[in-house]
Amino acid sequence: MLVRASLHRDFKISTIDDRLYSAFIEHMGRAIYSGIYEPGHPEADSNGFRLDVLDLVRALKIPAIRYPGGNFVSAYRWEDGVGPKEQRPVRLDLAWRSKETNQVGINEFAQWAEMADIDMMLAVNLGSRGLEDARNFAEYVLHPSGTYWSELRRSHDVNKPYDVKMWCLGNEMDGPWQVGQKNAREYGHLANETSKALKAINGNIEAIVCGSSNDEMPTYPDWEREVLEECYENVDYISLHKYFGNSSNDTLNYFGKIEETGRYIQAIGGVIDFVKAKKRAKNDIYICFDEWNVWYHQREEDSRRWKTWDWPEAPDLLEEDYNFEDALFVAGLLNEFIRRSDRVRIACIAQLVNVIAPIRAEKGGVAWCQTIYYPYQFASLYGRGVALNVSVDGPTYDCSVADDVNYLDVAAVHDEKNEKVTLFLVNRHLEETAELDLSLHGFDTAQVVEHKVMEGFGLRDTNGPDKPSAVAPFDGVGVGVEGCQVKGKLSPLSYHVVRL
Ligand code: AHR
Structure with missing residues (x-):
């Protein structure tokens, strides 16, 4: 999608x-x-x-x-x-x-x-x-x-x-x-x-x-x-x-x-x-x-x-x-x-x-x-920092508690002091990869400095005393900035923290 x-x-x-x-x-x-x-x-x-x-x-x-x-x-x-x-x-x-x-x-x-x-x-x-x-x-x-x-x-x-x-x-x-x-x-x-x-x-x-x-x-x-x-x-x-x-x-x-x-x-x-x-x-x-x-x-x-x-x-x-x-x-x-x-x-x-x-x-x-x-x-x-408004134009779904729920959940925070933006993204789609194309306005020199991801786990996977890191974040790949566009593929059921 x-x-x-x-x-x-x-x-x-x-x-x-x-x-x-x-x-x-x-x-x-x-x-x-x-x-x-x-x-x-x-x-x-x-x-x-x-x-x-x-x-x-x-x-x-x-x-x-x-x-x-x-x-x-x-x-x-x-x-x-x-x-x-x-x-x-x-x-x-x-x-x-x-x-x-x-x-x-x-x-x-x-x-x-x-x-x-x-x-x-x-x-x-x-x-x-x-x-x-x-x-x-x-x-x-x-x-x-x-x-x-x-x-x-x-x-x-x-x-x-x-x-x-x-x-x-x-x-x-x-x-x-x-x-x-x-x-x-x-x-x-x-x-x-x-x-x-x-x-x-x-x-x-x-x-x-x-x-x-x-x-x-x-x-x-x-x-x-x-x-x-x-x-x-x-x-x-x-x-x-x-x-x-x-x-x-x-x-x-x-x-x-x-x-x-x-x-x-x-x-x-x-x-x-x-x-x-x-x-x-x-x-x-x-x-x-x-x-x-x-x-x-x-x-x-x-x-x-x-x-x-x-x-x-x-x-x-x-x-x-x-x-x-x-x-x-x-x-x-x-x-x-x-x-x-x-x-x-x-x-x-x-x-x-x-x-x-x-x-x-x-x-x-x-x-x-x-x-x-x-x-x-x-x-x-x-x-x-400062919470930024993100307009999202992508597929949505209806369910019993809400209608028009975005499959891709996005929040953005601008740390003005350190001139950093962090995107928090959750692809909630059960099967489809999200192809993200996000326009950045006013952040002309932004580059990805860190990308952490939680993906690929079974929904019911847990951690425990004998497997403390079974479900833990790792470095992500494939999200980058081209011009003023953040582009990347976010796999189904995944969480990303992208720091620019
Ligand atoms: O957090 C557990 C309980 O949930 C708290 O004691 C109470 O405030 C709430 O109902």
């Missing part, structure tokens, strides 16, 4: 916020315990942090990480996780029917985040708790000294306050599964008041209010409207969550869900604009897509397991094995975030280690990269 495309250096969508490539890690399953933290593991440092996992995390150059939940946060008492470890209580984690030992809390996590060179994005409990505990936590984290909570932090050997800018006001508060679920009006009011209190402690913070748990919730999108009507002027972002899968074994429909996600983002953009107009507000609110990933391989089985198990400690949970098809999906979804970067400022892959994660780590054993690690890594490394 022939695909003509065109881009111009002045036709910009938006400057991409680096935080588009953020991540999320929750106290659940083996994400924290035996994921990032496993005292006694041969690769652990003196604080118990696994350095093999840390190396894989560092290579992703993650700008920010959301912590500690997720559903977990809605019944979490943050004070349980500070002070001498031997005095910390073991509690029931009501979200995942597990035991929480509290051996990792805010100070250990901050230490890990610093080693990983990642900013923290903290969530407060607005489920079982409320404004009072949120303000205490914020004072512990943000205030320099001389008050009860800041001095408590100092007594825990953390002299300086943490520089935490992003604060999530609860998690999925519309969900019937959430401890302390609320209706839109009561949550919106609580979020408004909590945000005001946190901003009174530190005027530089940004607050993220919960949108719907996903776009299939019965209260979506009225939830967003009502919540924002209660708190618009006092918050900075609204969160979106969405998980994906191909349970019906229909690859093209699976990829069509990326288009559907674009509609989801567009709809919330419309709600934001509506409320802004209604309130005659001056401030803008952006989208924080703070949970996204593929989650379906063992979802049903896992949910049967954890709903009946007997409160285990750090059990294996949601340890999805991602395949090549999932890597193509993730590549396309990241392209959509780039194309929507005028609205979506922050996005977090959910999650980072072991639990629905690009990185896996065996207890006492090795760590490896799943297939989806690579498109996430490439986007994070090279998807920074």
Whole structure:
């Protein structure tokens, strides 16, 4: 199939916020315990942090990480996780029917985040708790000294306050599964008041209010409207969550869900604009897509397991094995975030280690990269700069979730500082090679400096501890610049990162 495309250096969508490539890690399953933290593991440092996992995390150059939940946060008492470890209580984690030992809390996590060179994005409990505990936590984290909570932090050997800018006001508060679920009006009011209190402690913070748990919730999108009507002027972002899968074994429909996600983002953009107009507000609110990933391989089985198990400690949970098809999906979804970067400022892959994660780590054993690690890594490394509009003229398909889906998915990012353009391309056609003919306007001297490709794998191929690099990128051939045209043949079901 022939695909003509065109881009111009002045036709910009938006400057991409680096935080588009953020991540999320929750106290659940083996994400924290035996994921990032496993005292006694041969690769652990003196604080118990696994350095093999840390190396894989560092290579992703993650700008920010959301912590500690997720559903977990809605019944979490943050004070349980500070002070001498031997005095910390073991509690029931009501979200995942597990035991929480509290051996990792805010100070250990901050230490890990610093080693990983990642900013923290903290969530407060607005489920079982409320404004009072949120303000205490914020004072512990943000205030320099001389008050009860800041001095408590100092007594825990953390002299300086943490520089935490992003604060999530609860998690999925519309969900019937959430401890302390609320209706839109009561949550919106609580979020408004909590945000005001946190901003009174530190005027530089940004607050993220919960949108719907996903776009299939019965209260979506009225939830967003009502919540924002209660708190618009006092918050900075609204969160979106969405998980994906191909349970019906229909690859093209699976990829069509990326288009559907674009509609989801567009709809919330419309709600934001509506409320802004209604309130005659001056401030803008952006989208924080703070949970996204593929989650379906063992979802049903896992949910049967954890709903009946007997409160285990750090059990294996949601340890999805991602395949090549999932890597193509993730590549396309990241392209959509780039194309929507005028609205979506922050996005977090959910999650980072072991639990629905690009990185896996065996207890006492090795760590490896799943297939989806690579498109996430490439986007994070090279998807920074200005998102350019790309007009694509090529064959499309219809599927049950979307119509007119381009077989060739293209996103382009201009790194103006280093005068580099990166093209991210996914050929979603099951059989046909895409013959690309892309006109570059305003990049007269462009040449291909690097071409990485993932192609030729079976859709169900995965990596694992015994085959850590079975599905991994390699150098591509056959894409070049002729005059101002990027030309090349992209094989069916392939992913390309072309750096010019
Ligand atoms: O990421 C797993 C769970 O998915 C999170 O705890 C929750 O917010 C979402 O439903």
